[in-house]
Amino acid sequence: MAKNFTTREDNYSQWYNDLVIKADLAENSAVRGCMVIKPYGYAIWEKMQAALDKMFKDTGHSNAYFPLFIPKSFFSREASHVEGFAKECAVVTHYRLKASPDGKGVVVDEDAKLEEELIVRPTSETIIWDTYRNWIQSYRDLPILVNQWANVVRWEMRTRLFLRTAEFLWQEGHTAHATSEEAIAETQQMLEVYATFAEEFMAMPVLKGFKSPNERFAGAIETYCIEALMQDGKALQAGTSHFLGQNFAKAFDVKFLSKENKLDYVWATSWGVSTRLMGALVMAHSDDNGLVLPPKLAPFQVVIVPIYKKDEDKIRITEKALEIKKALISKGISVKFDDRESYTPGYKFNEHEFRGVPVRLALGPRDLENGTVEVARRDTMEKEVLQIQDIENKIQHLLDQIQDNLYQKALTFRDNSTHYVDTWEEFVKTLDEKAGFIYAHWDGTAETEQKIKEETKATIRLIPLIEKKEDGKCIYTGKPSTQRVVFARSY
RNA sequence: CGGGGUAUAGCGUAGCCCGGCUAGCGCGCCUGCUUUGGGAGCAGGAGGUCGCAGGUUCGAAUCCUGCUACCCCGACCA
Incomplete structure (x- = not known):
């Protein structure tokens, strides 16, 4: 049991807040509502990015990058879009500072007022569709299948690490199509990609569906979404995919000539998932002993903890540990050999458990004698002693089992709820x-x-x-x- | 942005009502020795603008005013 750690039953939201901070995922920053994602948390995000990015590429998309700033006038082009986002936009009004008159610090230089104010993007439809106008003339230019990995800003009143922050990281796909059917198919395809990712990588079952008009994205004809259920029985929107119709094409005058030489507006989609998925991941599987990570997203799938008293044991154990590490790596398993000398094995056990490492191997003198290793799995907290012989295949199998077990557990929970x-x-x-x-x-x-x-x-x-x-x-x-x-x- | 609460060393806190502090404790940190199969022990040591800015007072962590940040509850939202 972790020290000074709130249990889920005791106070679920406190449990979440404590977990994110104590598992070293993120912390609050000096800027209100903005978080610092720490290396361990970012490593998980990078795993998510890598998996999603591959799925995007496999479905024909390419990455690109559009500006952080959007001219204010772009926003007013699409009526419901402005309405949806206006209340939470950060605005850049000046481009220069100067020394303050009292000599203490700096102030905004009023002479450096921007002719047109810039919005810090809360989403990029407007700047992207303004750009697409120049990219599209005929049906031969279509479809455009672009994704961008970026940060966006939505000035939220109440924030929580990962779940809702004023600045967050995400990916936003923006595609352009010649027909409505093709755009709808794209919207649905990306919803499937998200659902597959959630289930296969996050081990988190999701419901697929579309939003009621009330909950629809500002500017969309139809918003599709995946929803996951957290352990406290609350739902969390984990991803959205929008069929935008010709709304943005009309607002930004993006037309193309069809095969039949007819001029028509382009059909659009957009879709995104954010660092909010980190919050979903935490709440989907973790327990009162800390974080529980699915093997496919864990920064380290296996940690090896050496146990020794005498120096000669240390040498022999290190040698064997490195041998095991090498064997595991040969199977594509990521391994950390925790040979820090200033912490006891017990301390390391607790630390790695709290950080959700799926499998722990403990290797001591007794194991060397017997040719064994102690294997502990994080999801069930079970321990067993295995022969080192063929360990890489056994662990690989165990990791698959853990991934599957987490999914089944979450699925059973959802069914029961x-x-x-x-x-x-x-x-x-x-x-x-x-x-x-x-x-x-x-x-x-x-x-x-x-x-x-x-x-x-x-x-x-x-x-x-x-x-x-x-x-x-x-x-x-x-x-x-x-x-x-x-x-x-x-x- | 409304209502409530909190702010003392890296973290958690005592002291605040009733001003006298040279600010106490636990964890963590540093050094040394002994340890190491589930958060090691002993000894020594370092570390504080008491959130920030004013005010009251001989004297403020303590009383007053303003501000800021965080937490909880609402409104808003991925």
């Missing part, structure tokens, strides 16, 4: 007593959705993609409905 309700009383009761995803009928109006939100804080997380048509009555108004939607309280 998914409820079907048909009456308002049941709905309110389930929300308060069980939380989780609630499938219920809704009359399809924004008013009803808003009322439900006001009364219960629950929102429609998504309208399931796989349409199971089922006649029913709206839990709030009793009006007819043809399909259940998913409600939950959310992050």
Whole structure:
């Protein structure tokens, strides 16, 4: 059991905050709402990036980079887009400082006022579509399949490490297509990519669906999303993919000539996931002993801790440990040999457990005698002693098992936290007593959705993609409905 | 941005009501010796603008005012 560490039952949000800081993932910075992502946390993000980036490339996308700053006028071009983001934009108004009159520090030089103010991007649709205008003349220029890895700024009132910060890292894909069908297919394809990533790499099951008009991205025709369930029964939006129709093409006058020599507006998509996934990852698997990482995203999959008393043991154990390390590396397993001398084995055990290293090997004099090694897995906290012989294959198998077990555990949890309700009383009761995803009928109006939100804080997380048509009555108004939607309280 | 709370060494805290501090303790840190199969022990040592700025007072960590940051609850949101 970790020292001075809040348990989930005791205070879930405190548990999360403590975990992020004590597992060395991130910390608050001197700038309000902005975090410092520490090396260990960033290493996990890099693993996520690498996996996603490969999936983007495999589906034909290329990376590019667009400016951090966006001319203010660009924003006003697409009406609902401005409306959605205006309240949380950081604005650059000047380009120079000068020594302050009292000689203490610097002040903004009022003479250096920008002719047109610049917005720090909260998302890049506008600058990108302004650019695409010059890239696109005919159907031969399409599709454009571009992604960018970048930071964005949304001036949030209340922030939490990874889950909501004023500045965050993400990727945003922006594609341009000749037809509506192709753009919709792209939107759905990227949703699948996100779902696959969440399930295969993060070991986190997700629901796929699309948003109600209320929850839709500002400027989109349709917003698709994946939603995951956290251990406290709250939902977390883990990724979004938007079909933007011709909204941005019209706003930025991006037209192309078709094969038939007809001029038409270009069809668009955009899609993104952010460092918020780090928060999702923490909350999906971790326990009261600290972080639990799926092997596919762990900075180190295996840590080897040597145990010795005498110097001669140390030499022999180090030699054997390095041998094991080499064998594991030959199988593509990432290994850290923790030979720090200033910490005891017990200390190291606790530290690596807290940081979520999937597998720990402990190697001492007894093991040398017997040709064995002690293997401890983080997900179940089980220990066993194995023959060193063929250890690389055994560990590889174990890592696969851990990855799978984490997914199954999360899936079982989600299944047990998914409820079907048909009456308002049941709905309110389930929300308060069980939380989780609630499938219920809704009359399809924004008013009803808003009322439900006001009364219960629950929102429609998504309208399931796989349409199971089922006649029913709206839990709030009793009006007819043809399909259940998913409600939950959310992050 | 509204309501509440907190701010003392790297971290966690005592002291604050009732001013007298040369600011105490635990963890961590440094040095040495002994240790090492689940957060080692002993000895010695370093480390503080008491969040910031004013004010009251012979004297302020302590009382007053303003500001800032963080936490919790709302509104907003990935």
